Amino acid sequence: MNGAAATVVLEETRKTFAGPDGGTVAAVDGITMTIRAGELTALVGPDGAGKTTLMRMFAGLLRPDAGSLHVLGTDVAAAPQRVQDRISYMPQRFGLYEDLSVQENLDLYADLHGVPQDQRRERFARMLEMTDLARFTGRPAGKLSGGMKQKLGLACTLVRSPDLLLLDEPSVGVDPLSRRDLWQIVRQLIDQEQLSVIVSTAYMDEAERCARVFVMNKGRLLAEGAPDDLRKQARGLTFTATPPDGTPARTLQARLIDAPDQIIDAVPKGGNVRLTRQPDANPARLDALLHDAVVEPRPEELEDAFMMLLRRHEDRTAAPAAPVAVRARPAPGTANGSSDKPIIVVRDLVRKFGDFTAVASTSFDVVRGEIFGLLGPNGAGKTTTFRMLCGLLPATSGHLEVAGLNLRTARAKARGRIGYVAQKFALYGDLTVRDNLEFFGGAYGLRGQALKARVTASLTQFGLEPSAQSGLLPAGYKQRLAMATGLLHEPDILFLDEPTSGIDPLARRAFWRTITALAEGGVTIIITTHFMEEAEYCDRIAIQDAGRVLALGTPHQVREQAGDAAMDMDSAFIAIVEQGRARHNHREAAA
Amino acid sequence: MQALADYLARTLALVRKELLALLKDRSSRMLLFAPALMQTLLFGYGATYDLTYVPYAVLDQSGGAAATELLARLDGTGVFKRAATLTGSGQIAGMIESGDALLAIDFPADFDARLASRQQAPLQVILDGRNSSTAALASAYIASIVAAYNQSRGAAPALAVVRRAWFNPNLESRWNLMPALIASLSMLQTLMLAALSVAREREQGTFDQLLVTPLTPLQILIGKALPAIFVGLIQSTIVFLVILFWFKIPFSGSVWLLYLGLLVFTAASVGIGLSVSALSLTMQQAMLYTFMLVMPLILLSGLLTAVGNMPRILQLATYANPLRFAIDLVRRVYLEGAGFSDVALDFVPLLGVAAVTLPLAAWLFRNRLA
Numbered sequence: 001m002n003g004a005a006a007t008v009v010l011e012e013t014r015k016t017f018a019g020p021d022g023g024t025v026a027a028v029d030g031i032t033m034t035i036r037a038g039e040l041t042a043l044v045g046p047d048g049a050g051k052t053t054l055m056r057m058f059a060g061l062l063r064p065d066a067g068s069l070h071v072l073g074t075d076v077a078a079a080p081q082r083v084q085d086r087i088s089y090m091p092q093r094f095g096l097y098e099d100l101s102v103q104e105n106l107d108l109y110a111d112l113h114g115v116p117q118d119q120r121r122e123r124f125a126r127m128l129e130m131t132d133l134a135r136f137t138g139r140p141a142g143k144l145s146g147g148m149k150q151k152l153g154l155a156c157t158l159v160r161s162p163d164l165l166l167l168d169e170p171s172v173g174v175d176p177l178s179r180r181d182l183w184q185i186v187r188q189l190i191d192q193e194q195l196s197v198i199v200s201t202a203y204m205d206e207a208e209r210c211a212r213v214f215v216m217n218k219g220r221l222l223a224e225g226a227p228d229d230l231r232k233q234a235r236g237l238t239f240t241a242t243p244p245d246g247t248p249a250r251t252l253q254a255r256l257i258d259a260p261d262q263i264i265d266a267v268p269k270g271g272n273v274r275l276t277r278q279p280d281a282n283p284a285r286l287d288a289l290l291h292d293a294v295v296e297p298r299p300e301e302l303e304d305a306f307m308m309l310l311r312r313h314e315d316r317t318a319a320p321a322a323p324v325a326v327r328a329r330p331a332p333g334t335a336n337g338s339s340d341k342p343i344i345v346v347r348d349l350v351r352k353f354g355d356f357t358a359v360a361s362t363s364f365d366v367v368r369g370e371i372f373g374l375l376g377p378n379g380a381g382k383t384t385t386f387r388m389l390c391g392l393l394p395a396t397s398g399h400l401e402v403a404g405l406n407l408r409t410a411r412a413k414a415r416g417r418i419g420y421v422a423q424k425f426a427l428y429g430d431l432t433v434r435d436n437l438e439f440f441g442g443a444y445g446l447r448g449q450a451l452k453a454r455v456t457a458s459l460t461q462f463g464l465e466p467s468a469q470s471g472l473l474p475a476g477y478k479q480r481l482a483m484a485t486g487l488l489h490e491p492d493i494l495f496l497d498e499p500t501s502g503i504d505p506l507a508r509r510a511f512w513r514t515i516t517a518l519a520e521g522g523v524t525i526i527i528t529t530h531f532m533e534e535a536e537y538c539d540r541i542a543i544q545d546a547g548r549v550l551a552l553g554t555p556h557q558v559r560e561q562a563g564d565a566a567m568d569m570d571s572a573f574i575a576i577v578e579q580g581r582a583r584h585n586h587r588e589a590a591a
Numbered sequence: 592m593q594a595l596a597d598y599l600a601r602t603l604a605l606v607r608k609e610l611l612a613l614l615k616d617r618s619s620r621m622l623l624f625a626p627a628l629m630q631t632l633l634f635g636y637g638a639t640y641d642l643t644y645v646p647y648a649v650l651d652q653s654g655g656a657a658a659t660e661l662l663a664r665l666d667g668t669g670v671f672k673r674a675a676t677l678t679g680s681g682q683i684a685g686m687i688e689s690g691d692a693l694l695a696i697d698f699p700a701d702f703d704a705r706l707a708s709r710q711q712a713p714l715q716v717i718l719d720g721r722n723s724s725t726a727a728l729a730s731a732y733i734a735s736i737v738a739a740y741n742q743s744r745g746a747a748p749a750l751a752v753v754r755r756a757w758f759n760p761n762l763e764s765r766w767n768l769m770p771a772l773i774a775s776l777s778m779l780q781t782l783m784l785a786a787l788s789v790a791r792e793r794e795q796g797t798f799d800q801l802l803v804t805p806l807t808p809l810q811i812l813i814g815k816a817l818p819a820i821f822v823g824l825i826q827s828t829i830v831f832l833v834i835l836f837w838f839k840i841p842f843s844g845s846v847w848l849l850y851l852g853l854l855v856f857t858a859a860s861v862g863i864g865l866s867v868s869a870l871s872l873t874m875q876q877a878m879l880y881t882f883m884l885v886m887p888l889i890l891l892s893g894l895l896t897a898v899g900n901m902p903r904i905l906q907l908a909t910y911a912n913p914l915r916f917a918i919d920l921v922r923r924v925y926l927e928g929a930g931f932s933d934v935a936l937d938f939v940p941l942l943g944v945a946a947v948t949l950p951l952a953a954w955l956f957r958n959r960l961a
Contacts, residue, residue, distance in 0.1 A: 390803050416805040426796035428608065430615045435608070442604025443804040445597055485800075495803075 007164050007196045008035040008058055012067035015053050027053040029219030030067065035198060035212070040190055042207040043200040044306065045216035046504025047475060051200035052092065054216075055168045058198065059089040072163055088162035092169050094153030098142030102133055102152055105141050109156040120159075127155040130185050146378035147178025154185060165189070167199040171206065172501075175377035175530055176570045177577060183209065202505075204303040205570070213302070215309050222309045227302050234276055234304035237264070241273045241293040249273050250371075250516050250537050252293055257513055262286050265307040265509070268536040270566060271556050276304045307505065314506060343368045343492060343524050344389065349398035351384050358384040360547040361398070366540075368492070371515065371525040373538035377577060381547040382528050383497070389526060390495045391415050403492045416444060419486035423497040425478045429471025433464050433481055437488060444489035458484040476507040483514065487523075494518065496527040500534060512537050532569040543576050550580040601806060605814025609788070613818060622780075623822060627829040630776050631769075635838050640764040645729050646674035648692040650683060655703030657712075662696075664736050671732075687719050694718045694729055706744075758843075758926040769834045770925035771894050773827050774853065774917035778860045778888070781823035782881055785864025788815050789956070790877035802957065812953040816861050823857035824850070843928035849921065852934065855941045856917035862948030863913075869955030888914050913944045 015028040028050045035041050043051045056062045058071050060080030069076050071083045096105055106127070110120050128134040131151040136144065141152060150170060157165070167186070171179040183206065189195045199210070207213045208227050215222045215230070223230060243252040249268035256266035256275055262285055266275040273293070277286060342365035351359040359381045366372045376382040387393040388400065391411055400407040403417035427436045437458060441451045459466050462480040470481060479499065486494055496515075500508045508531075516537065519525055527538070535541045535555050543551040543558065551558045559565045562572035562579075614620055647665075651658050665671045674692045677683065686692040697715035705712040716733055718726040759766040792798035801811065831849075834840050863884065871877035891898070891905060892914035898906055909915045916937040923929035 392799055392802055412805040412807050415803055418803065420800060420803040422796055422799055424796055426800040428612055428797060429795070430612055431608070435611055439604055439608040439611075440800075440804065442607070443601055443801070443806050445601055445805065447597075447600050 005037050006034050007037045007072060008033075008198065009070045010034075010067065011069075013057070013064045013069050014066040015050075015057060015062060015064055026219045028057070028064070031216075031219070031221045032067075033214060033221060033224065035196075035214075037196045038194055039196060039211040040186070040209070041196075041198045042210035042213045043198065043216060044202065044204070044207045044213055045200075045222075046202065046310065046506065048218065048504070049216040050219040051216060052168055053219075055089070055091075055166050055198070055200055058164075058166055059087060060084050061089075086163040087166060088157045088160070088164075089166040090153055090157040090168060090170060092172060094150070094156070096141040096149060096153060096156070099140055101138050101140055102144070103137040105152060105156055106159060110159040113160050115160050123159060123161075127158060130188060131155050132181070145178075147174050147181070150174055150178065150182060151185070154182065158189070161193060161195075163196065165195055165197045167197065169200050169202065171201065171203060175380075176532055176573050177377050179203075179206075180574065204301070204306055207306075208302050215306060217310055217313045220313070222313055223305075230305045231300050231302050232305075234300040234308050236297075236300075237276050237279060237308075238298050238300045238304050239275050239277065239295050240269075240298045241275055241290055241295045242271075243273065244292045247292075248539070250512075252290075253537075254513060254516050256289060257509055259285075259289055260311075262289060264311050265304065267509070267533065269533065270536070270559065270568070274298070276300075276308060310504075310506060341368070342366060343403055344372075344526070345399065345401040346389070347399040349385070349388060349400060350396045351381075351388060351393065352396045357547050359388070359544075362544075362547075362549050364542055364549065364552055366493075366524060366526065368524050369519055369522050370539045371519050371527065371537060373535050373541035374526065374528045374544065375530075375532065375535055375541055375573065376544035378530075380544040382544050384547075385544065386495065386497055386526070386528050390418055390420050416489070417492045419489070419491035419494045421479075421482045421486045421494070421496045421499055423499070423501065425471075425482060427470050427478075427481060427485060429469070431470055432466065433459070433468050433470055433473075434466035436470050436481065436485060437466075440485045441488050446489060454488055454490075458488055476504075476510075479507075479511065487518075491523070493524040493526060496525065498528050498530065500529060500531060508534075532573050535569050535573075543573060545577045545580050546584065548580070548584075551576045598810070602810045602813050605806065605810065606817050609814060609818040610821075613822070623825065624829060626780065627776055627826040628833065631772060631830045631833045632837075634772055634776075635765060635769060635833070638768060640724065640728070642670050642725065642728050642732060645671050645694065645725075645732075646692050647671055648675040648677050648683065648686040648695040649673060650677040650680060650695060650697045652700040653698045653702035655698075657703050657706050658698040661714075661737070661740055664740060665696075665733070668732070668736070671729075683717055687717060690719070692719075693722070693725065694733075696733075765838065766840055766926065767922075768894075769838060769840055770922050771892075771918040773830045773834070773849075773925070774856055774921050775889065775892065775894050775914055776830050777823045777826035777853075777857065778914055778917075779885060780826050781819050781857055781860045782864045782867075782885065783878075784822055785815070785819045785861045786867045786871070786877040786881045787874055788819065789865060789868035789952075790871040790874045793871070794873045808953040808956045811956055812865070812949060815865055815952075816858065816949065819861045819864065820854070820857045823860065824853060827853050827857070840925075842925055844924035845928075845930070848929075848931055848934070849924045852917065852920040852924065852937065852941075855938060855945065856913055856920075859913040859941050859944040859948065862945050862952060865952035866948045866955060869952045888912055891915065892918050894918055910940055911944065913941050916940050 010031050010033050012030050012032055013028055014026060014030050016024045016026045018024060031050075031054070043054060045051055053062065057064055057069055057076065060071075060076045060083050063077045072086055074082050076083050097108065100108065106124055110124075115123065128137065131154065133148065133152060133155065136148070141149060144152060154167075154170065170182055174182065186197060186199070187209075190197060199206070201207060211226065212224065213227055213230055214224045223233075241252060241256075243249055249271055253266045253268045253273045256263045256273060262278055262281045264276040264278055266273050268274075344366035346365070347363050349359060349362045350357070362385060374382040374386055384393065388395050389402065391402075391407055391414060395408070402414045405414040405417065407414050428439070431439070434455065437455045438451065441454055446454055458464070462484040464477065464481055464484060470478070473481060500511060512534070515525055515527070529535070535558075538555060540552070540554050541558055542549050551561050553561070555569065556565060558576065559567055559569070559572045562575040564572075567575070613623070649662060662673075666673065675686055677686070677695070680697065683695045683697070686695055695717040697717065699713065699715070702712050702714070714737065716730060718730055720726055756762045789798065792801060806814070835842055864881070867880045867884065868877050871880060889895070891901070891909045891912050893909070894914070898909050898915060901909070920934045920937040923934055
């Protein structure tokens with residue numbers, strides 16, 4: 001191994017932490033890898049793969065328990081400061097000082113890194129230009145949008161030119177627009193400064209842009225190579241299946257994902273289903289599964305290979321998170337004919353905070369049994385809209401009707417008809433699973449035998465252990481508990497706020513399987529998400545920006561509105577938001 | 592009827608959850624009992640105004656019998672301990688400054704001569720004024736010893752005060768202070784508990800989950816307030832029992848009246864705590880606000896200093912302080928055995944504070960926007 005050409009060299013490196021239940025968890029479980037200099041390298045893997053632990057070890061913030069770790073030719077454990085003087089590290093949540101202005105934050109980090117005054121002017125100008133923050137130098141960092149904060153974090157990380165740049169999930173929770181900007185900056189840096197960059201990410205399209213990719217799961221290295229080489233592993237296994245007219249793609253997708261012995265992965269995309277079959281799939285059974293769909297081979301993508309590696313590793317280490325069996329429940333008062341009557345009616349909904357209009361005159365309907373997605377960049381007003389819909393925030397004006405009840409006059413009653421799953425785990429961590437379910441059941445008016453029966457049914461349905469302490473459950477099970485709680489009182493409508501952020505791709509597939517099954521059972525689903533590809537699971541979506549609804553319709557209609565029905569959802573989203581902004585600017589210029 | 596049962600059942604679910612959350616956690620379980628017990632003992636032994644040990648220095652320039660006798664009386668109290676015998680007035684400053692002596696007694700050279708000639712004989716006492724209350728008590732003590740000495744010499748005073756301290760025959764400050772703790776110590780805990788309850792839920796995101804349930808603000812209020820009041824009363828009971836059985840301060844009133852007063856008072860404290868909590872977005876904020884409130888609540892309560900000695904404007908401010916009236920009520924019921932009609936007026940401000948803060952908290956639950 002050539003020391004000069006490698007930035008990071010690991011040999012059998014291990015790092016264990018104390019688990020929440022008192023045991024130990026190997027976050028990094030004997031990894032050997034060599035990361036080359038002058039390249040953009042990606043560490044990809046689901047949550048809990050060990051990416052952040054690795055990054056923190058590279059930065060000298062954690063000592064490996066065993067094995068060796070050299071960064072830029074130095075043993076990090078022995079001389080962390082020597083390494084830290086030469087690297088820049090941007091953690092997932094960068095430590096910006098929210099009360100300081102953009103400029104003051106930059107000055108502060110330049111002071112901390114001892115950047116000489118004469119270099120600063122040139123460096124700052126360059127960073128501000130790249131991040132497009134020059135207009136906002138006087139604004140407090142706390143008042144920036146999520147995407148801008150992330151860009152400022154990057155600028156502060158780069159107040160000096162390091163030998164190695166470490167970016168830990170820089171695009172987590174950042175909307176596609178800001179994500180694209182962020183990557184443009186990184187690209188420029190690599191091209192202009194021949195910087196070595198290591199980035200960790202859960203997005204495959206980001207990994208695709210890297211020269212070299214390391215795939216990790218549960219502290220183990222599953223594969224490494226150039227994206228092209230990794231992709232080849234799925235060659236010949238990837239297809240697009242087009243369901244017959246009138247069948248939603250997600251129905252076909254649900255059928256496919258329910259057969260893991262034949263199908264590695266299936267996701268709805270552009271009205272079709274993208275699938276990867278098992279290499280040893282039985283052709284007859286495969287045909288039966290796909291039966292009336294039109295199947296075409298498609299070129300393999302990195303994501304296919306990634307899912308394949310992951311599924312294989314999961315099969316070996318643990319039983320995969322099985323999708324939750326959902327009992328189809330005939331929705332009350334809905335014969336097939338009346339299901340077109342909207343269950344949510346929103347008319348001219350407005351929400352102002354002071355003189356800031358967070359949601360401007362928004363109108364839409366949602367029909368029973370529909371999956372309705374609210375999409376938008378950070379700060380677009382989707383969270384505000386969402387909170388008004390579930391009665392957490394009063395509207396400034398407008399009409400809001402949920403399950404036939406006016407949310408302004410019959411709030412408590414309307415709330416009884418909805419279920420709510422918060423973005424982060426929002427149940428009582430000190431209480432057991434059963435205590436949580438019993439409390440929320442009681443709050444929704446369930447008592448005695450009825451309560452007991454519903455709790456027992458939920459426990460089996462979601463595969464939950466009643467005596468487990470809720471706060472110590474693994475992330476996937478926490479979400480199951482949150483779902484179980486939201487569904488305990490058998491609501492007509494289930495509200496889900498970014499339910500899939502921070503859960504790994506396998507769990508995400510299982511989660512969406514539950515959602516589609518619920519919708520089939522007649523439950524209406526309102527969901528916000530920043531994973532644009534998840535819009536494909538929705539019957540209809542609304543894209544919001546700056547408080548206004550820019551697009552409303554089926555994913556197909558939205559893609560058409562964006563200009564090309566075949567484009568992927570991320571691009572459609574970006575196109576629509578940019579069109580919307582251009583129109584808005586145009587109108588402002590005219591006025 | 593059905594609707595009422597349903598309403599109560601939902602509220603009860605919340606009460607049960609609050610109690611579970613409180614009792615599940617070992618450290619918070621400890622917090623329910625240990626601090627009240629510890630603080631009561633600390634206050635009982637540590638916080639006393641009674642003189643128990645006064646080191647003093649003597650500069651006896653007279654060398655006579657009168658000085659010796661007076662000093663013997665002083666030492667006989669068991670409170671005054673001679674720390675040094677000085678030989679020159681220059682040494683006094685050093686003794687006081689170093690704190691080795693709290694006071695110095697200076698017998699002038701002509702002390703005996705003046706006494707013998709039946710003239711007035713001045714006796715100089717130099718006190719360490721840095722500790723004014725102890726110094727004042729010590730000087731009063733010396734004055735009474737001197738008065739007794741005068742009397743023994745047959746100098747009959749023109750006036751003699753015969754005092755009887757009612758309700759606290761020996762005027763022990765412990766008797767004054769400790770019953771007040773039944774209200775004040777439990778207030779500290781309930782205030783903190785209530786202040787953290789909603790703020791914790793907001794910080795951990797569980798409050799949204801609570802707000803989307805059909806529970807009304809009133810139900811949430813009841814569900815949050817009852818467990819906190821319950822805990823407050825337990826704390827009061829701990830303090831009460833320690834005072835009664837450990838420090839043996841006799842209780843002369845009605846237990847029912849005492850607890851009625853404590854119930855109203857704790858409800859008022861919980862109201863303040865929940866309002867603070869509903870106003871805070873994080874636990875840190877709630878904690879900060881509570882600390883900001885506790886100091887004035889204690890200072891303006893009459894716990895340590897009499898309200899009557901405060902400037903007029905501060906006296907007015909004490910009317911908004913539930914602790915002031917709770918302490919008054921508890922002291923009077925405990926020490927003088929006051930009946931309901933005696934303390935009825937104390938209930939008015941207590942109920943007033945509860946009637947303002949509890950609805951305010953309920954309103955803030957939904958209307959305090961992030």
